[in-house]
Each structure stands twice: as structure tokens, then as C-alpha cells.
Amino acid sequence: MKQMSHLDNIPSTPGKFKMEKSPYIHRLRWHSSLAKLTFWSLVFLGLIFLFFFRSPSNPLPSDPSRRSLRTYSWGGAAWEKRVRSSARVRSRNGISVLVTGAAGFVGTHVSSALKRRGDGVLGLDSFNDYYDPSLKRARQALLERTGVFIVEGDINDSALLKKLFEVVAFTHVMHLAAQAGVRYAMENPGSYVHSNIAGLVNLLEVCKSVNPQPAIVWASSSSVYGLNSKVPFSEKDRTDQPASLYAATKKAGEEIAHTYNHIYGLSLTGLRFFTVYGPWGRPDMAYFFFTRDILKGKSISIFEAANHGTVARDFTYIDDIVKGCLAALDTAEKSTGSGGKKKGPAQLRVFNLGNTSPVPVSDLVSILERLLKVKAKRNIMKLPRNGDVQFTHANISLAQRELGYKPTTDLQTGLKKFVRWYLSYYSGGKKAAG
Numbered sequence: 001m002k003q004m005s006h007l008d009n010i011p012s013t014p015g016k017f018k019m020e021k022s023p024y025i026h027r028l029r030w031h032s033s034l035a036k037l038t039f040w041s042l043v044f045l046g047l048i049f050l051f052f053f054r055s056p057s058n059p060l061p062s063d064p065s066r067r068s069l070r071t072y073s074w075g076g077a078a079w080e081k082r083v084r085s086s087a088r089v090r091s092r093n094g095i096s097v098l099v100t101g102a103a104g105f106v107g108t109h110v111s112s113a114l115k116r117r118g119d120g121v122l123g124l125d126s127f128n129d130y131y132d133p134s135l136k137r138a139r140q141a142l143l144e145r146t147g148v149f150i151v152e153g154d155i156n157d158s159a160l161l162k163k164l165f166e167v168v169a170f171t172h173v174m175h176l177a178a179q180a181g182v183r184y185a186m187e188n189p190g191s192y193v194h195s196n197i198a199g200l201v202n203l204l205e206v207c208k209s210v211n212p213q214p215a216i217v218w219a220s221s222s223s224v225y226g227l228n229s230k231v232p233f234s235e236k237d238r239t240d241q242p243a244s245l246y247a248a249t250k251k252a253g254e255e256i257a258h259t260y261n262h263i264y265g266l267s268l269t270g271l272r273f274f275t276v277y278g279p280w281g282r283p284d285m286a287y288f289f290f291t292r293d294i295l296k297g298k299s300i301s302i303f304e305a306a307n308h309g310t311v312a313r314d315f316t317y318i319d320d321i322v323k324g325c326l327a328a329l330d331t332a333e334k335s336t337g338s339g340g341k342k343k344g345p346a347q348l349r350v351f352n353l354g355n356t357s358p359v360p361v362s363d364l365v366s367i368l369e370r371l372l373k374v375k376a377k378r379n380i381m382k383l384p385r386n387g388d389v390q391f392t393h394a395n396i397s398l399a400q401r402e403l404g405y406k407p408t409t410d411l412q413t414g415l416k417k418f419v420r421w422y423l424s425y426y427s428g429g430k431k432a433a434g
């Protein structure tokens, strides 16, 4: 009763003043100072309780909007030794790369390609449960066999990032950690802000302060073209009409990159990936869950635009993307600043990494049917208003010129490789699926 009266008496908002006029409230007013003392002691204890029991050590890992509350254990001599050994360069002219999102789809492939050619690679990943974390763990096991250690942690953890740069003077950062997926942004907008904005800024803050500053290559997205209807999409086209919050956070990332380049001299390269697919892919993507559902005999929803308009994507095979990522790292110039101060102009680039041959989603399904030898139960439906755009199509001449980027895998060939991996991975041969 006392608490009730207190809450009604102390206005937390101006509107609460009105409550005081109630005769009921007057009856509840306490007059003894002992009661007041008891009350304030209880409030104080309550605050202490709130502070300790809602602190970062009590996370809710299944709610991605609260990812900032997760804690990870890191540090110690043995841990530092593993970090150092993983990041050790083993070839002449090799680079040492911190790969964020290393247990992700693109991160795993890029990490293993770098390691194979003798570069030093250290992974960082939060292993969040946006999709089945066991797939991320399987990718981690794969990377461990090639000598890549993945540190478990969040890009929002500055202390961890600073520690990593203390242990290793990374020459490059391949920043692939992000909240991906276009449609999920309507369900959990906070996770996009957390990873794609706050996480990016935190990473750049650390990168600009260390000496020497690393060069950064990071994943933007084809979705930044949004409602742009000029095809094929060129880096010069407008990107100010995002159709999803996901796209808006990636576009914001590109602007943030501009700022850090401008003020601190960080060398920054953004790669606009176009619907990347392949073995060890992401289960939240259509080609992946279509495969699963076709095999299960479940119906799949195939989107079409108004007036039976085709919905199409410039699907890009993972090996082509990896080549683009490595070329971006290899052509990245050094950052020019040090210790948070810019010394001169630094490189700032954005490239489309696509396949340049859009395929209708219904054709993707036909290819899967042939490869799986199962007929899909097709449920054609109107493109929901969920952030999806009708089509994507990359103009890749800039990447071709500057990076020597030249995709070589068509959808049929790439999906064949994906299906072979999928069947092997999910038929119990998880370890063998390479």
C-alpha cells in the first residue's frame, strides 16, 4: 500500500500531478518519518537488486535485440598464445587479417582462403542464434582444422577489440559480422541497429585509434539500391531509397565509412554483395530453405510482383565472392592516420560484387527440382511488403577494372555444389561435408 501511495505522490511525468487531487490518495499519505525512512531504504535496496540482476552477466541470448547484454570469456596467456599463433603470417608478403563474422557463411570461406595462401587469420564471432548455431559451430570446427582460431565475442565489445589489437598488429580487418537478412528486419529491428550500426562504429572507433591503423574491407549489400530501377545497378546510381531497415543500416554503414575515412584517414572498402549462395550457406536464405522444404514435401512460397511480374536475383556463387574479397584486401591501400589523427587522404571505395545475370526465383526452384529430383509444391504469392525488392542486377565493370573480379560460376553449377554439400551435411555426414 505504501508503495502505491508513493508512486502516486511522486510525479514521474507531469500528468501524474493530477492524481494528487484524488481524495483516495490523501487517505493513503503517510505522515511518520519512520515510514519515509523505511520506504527510501526499500527503494535503495530495490535499485541495488535491479543493478545486479539485470547486469550483463545475466543475458538473454535467444533475444537478439539484447545481444549487447551477452558476455564472453576471453583473455589469459593461453588465449593470447592461440590468438597470436592463428594470426601469424606464414608466407612472404602475407597480411594479418582480423575476420569478424568468421563463423558466418562468407566469413568461413574467406578465412579459409586467406589461411590457405599463408596469411595470418584471426576470427571473431558472437555465435548468436539468428539461425542454427550448430551450423556456425560446424564451420568453426572446419576452420580450426585449418589453423584458424575464432574468438567468441561481440564487435560491440571495445575492450575485447582493443585487446586483440594489443596482441596482434593486424594489417587488415575483413569486417563481415552483421545482422543479415532483409525480411527479419521487421521482426527484430534492434538487432540491425546493434550489429550493423553500433557494432560498425565501435569497430571503426578502435581501428582509428590503434597504431598502425589497419585497412578495412567490409560487407555492404546489393539491397542499398532499394527502389532504384535503373539496370544494371552501378555504384554511381542512387542509393537513397532503401526498401528495408536492413538496407538502410547497410547504407548508413557506407556513410559512416565515409566519415571515418574523412576524419581519421582509415582506408575503407565496402563490398555490395549480391545474394551470395553456396555450400555452408545461410539457412535463412530462400535457396537454402527451399531445398529443405522441397525435400520435406512442404510447400514453398514463390513471390511474384504485380501483374505476375518476375521477381529475380543476381545470385552470386561464394567462390566468386571470396575472390572479390581477397582482391579487395590485396588492393587496399594503407590507412594514413595514426593514434586517432589523420595524416593525409586515404582510400575510400565501394564495389558491386554480383554475377551480372539475374535469374527469376521460379527458375531457381526449377533448377533445385532437377537437382533434388523432387517436384516442389509451389505456392505463388504476391511479393509481400516486407522489404524485398523486385529484382537485383549488378554492373561489375568497376570491380572488374580495379579488382580483376570476374565471376565464373552460373546458378546451375553453383546450386549443384550447394545441393551436394547439403545432402552430405544433413544426412549425418556433417563432419565430412567439405
Ligand SMILES: O=C(O)[C@H]1O[C@H](OP(=O)(O)OP(=O)(O)OC[C@H]2O[C@@H](n3ccc(=O)[nH]c3=O)[C@H](O)[C@@H]2O)[C@H](O)[C@@H](O)[C@@H]1O
Binding pocket: 180, 181, 182, 220, 221, 222, 223, 272, 273, 274, 275, 276, 284, 285, 286, 287, 300, 301, 302, 303, 311, 312, 313, 361, 388, 389, 390
Ligand atoms: O544481395 C544482398 O545484399 C542480400 O541478399 C540476400 O537477400 P535476398 O536477395 O532477399 O535473398 P533471399 O532471402 O534468399 O531471397 C531470394 C529471393 O527469393 C525470394 N523469396 C524469398 C522467400 C520466400 O519465401 N519466397 C521467395 O520468393 C525473395 O523475394 C528474393 O527475390 C541476403 O539474405 C541478404 O543478407 C543480402 O544482403
